[in-house]
Amino acid sequence: MKQSKLFTKTQKDAPKDEVSLNAQLLIRAGFVDKLMAGVYTMLPLGLRVMKKIENIIREEMNGIGGQEILMPSLHPKENWTITGRWDTMDDLYKVKDSSDREMALGPTHEEIVVPLAHKFINSYKDLPFAVYQFQNKFRMELRSKSGVLRGREFIMKDLYSFHISEEDLNKYYESAKQAYFRIFEKAGLKDKTHLTFASGGSFSKYSHEFQTVTSAGEDIIYVCQKCNIAVNKEIIDETNKCPECDSSDFQEEKAIEVGNIFKLNTKFSVPFDLSVMDEKGEKKTVIMGCYGIGLGRLMGTVVEVHHDAKGMIWPEAVAPFKVHLISLGKNEEAEKIYAELQKNNIEVLFDDRDESAGKKFADADLIGIPYRVVVSGKSMQAGGVEVKKRNEEKSEIIEMTYLLQKLK
Ligand code: ATP
Ligand code: MG
Numbered sequence: 239m240k241q242s243k244l245f246t247k248t249q250k251d252a253p254k255d256e257v258s259l260n261a262q263l264l265i266r267a268g269f270v271d272k273l274m275a276g277v278y279t280m281l282p283l284g285l286r287v288m289k290k291i292e293n294i295i296r297e298e299m300n301g302i303g304g305q306e307i308l309m310p311s312l313h314p315k316e317n318w319t320i321t322g323r324w325d326t327m328d329d330l331y332k333v334k335d336s337s338d339r340e341m342a343l344g345p346t347h348e349e350i351v352v353p354l355a356h357k358f359i360n361s362y363k364d365l366p367f368a369v370y371q372f373q374n375k376f377r378m379e380l381r382s383k384s385g386v387l388r389g390r391e392f393i394m395k396d397l398y399s400f401h402i403s404e405e406d407l408n409k410y411y412e413s414a415k416q417a418y419f420r421i422f423e424k425a426g427l428k429d430k431t432h433l434t435f436a437s438g439g440s441f442s443k444y445s446h447e448f449q450t451v452t453s454a455g456e457d458i459i460y461v462c463q464k465c466n467i468a469v470n471k472e473i474i475d476e477t478n479k480c481p482e483c484d485s486s487d488f489q490e491e492k493a494i495e496v497g498n499i500f501k502l503n504t505k506f507s508v509p510f511d512l513s514v515m516d517e518k519g520e521k522k523t524v525i526m527g528c529y530g531i532g533l534g535r536l537m538g539t540v541v542e543v544h545h546d547a548k549g550m551i552w553p554e555a556v557a558p559f560k561v562h563l564i565s566l567g568k569n570e571e572a573e574k575i576y577a578e579l580q581k582n583n584i585e586v587l588f589d590d591r592d593e594s595a596g597k598k599f600a601d602a603d604l605i606g607i608p609y610r611v612v613v614s615g616k617s618m619q620a621g622g623v624e625v626k627k628r629n630e631e632k633s634e635i636i637e638m639t640y641l642l643q644k645l646k
Contacts (some may be wrong), residue, residue: 241589246281248601260538261385263550267604276382291533292372294424295395298417304370304397309350311374315340317349321509329377343376351398354509361518363403370397386538397529405581407525414499416531418448426553432468434459435481445500449493454542457495460488494539497531550606552626559587562607564598566614573581584645
């Protein structure tokens, strides 16, 4: 894409009321726009990152047998009264239409997916299965000071799995855990993300969160220095021991919950009477798990972890483009390289704007695309183009013929 055609522009300053670093950088670089606290528009650059994240997650969810669906945002009140959460969920947005019919804007989808499953399954032969979606959630979050980490409207991947037995759920839960590790590894968060024991499991004592260590985190976790697993401060018990390895050597850290997995047991299948006939013809209540990841929160977490004083530093798998091609002065060579990169399916943002070198370099650092390729009279005199990685200081002159090789 040509930068001269991009309808957004970079900004020197972020809005004064935006205190979080992730939103400041994302807004200044033209990835997102703030509509109001906790509500953001995804602009072309930001949406490209979100789509990369979405596809990484989709591949992994398909890999564990998830079937993609899309459930509505507008929910009938009745579904929420059946589980009791119409009255107990503080962050539920409630709306009324002109005939006084009450509805909820979905903050999560157990109330929809369980009655949906009820329509299709009746035998143990219909189990197990799992469905997932990428969908806008609405939550009346009180604190909305964390930029895209805590939206009032935000996109979540939520997967729900349905099983005949606890053993079958446990097996699936493990495969989901591994899929989550791969997702956070691909997003460049492997080193800082810890599997974290948290409260709230229905079978076992725990559910699991994936917590990424950064000073922007709202959670406090204790990272076991022996096995690298963590425990959420909210649940650490009197024994002060690692539930995994029994060590009590912990390091306290601030962290962001980028995802979680949860054994629901029969919590939602009971109120909707979701059951099947087992092999003996006996009625069995279906056992469930749920598995969430916030896409905007993941994008914001990547920014919190990967940036410097000049701007963002995107890991390649989630970068909006792979290459930032910059032409200095009028030169046709840059146009040729742009065409060549596109022909080879290398994603490239081409800074063809009539701006100073200083402005172009500053914008490239702010936007944070992994490879910067500069084409100038000077570089051509030296025999090619100047290539620099965003996360490295030194640049090198590369002959045109080797450029594709290097980038492929
Ligand atoms: P938190 O404790 O941070 O409020 P939660 O326990 O409410 O999170 P879940 O309901 O389990 O979160 O949602 C699943 C995932 O959705 C979370 O792990 C997180 O990645 C994401 N998520 C939750 N709330 C938000 C939000 N307000 N904005 C963006 N992402 C969110
Ligand atoms: Mg919450």
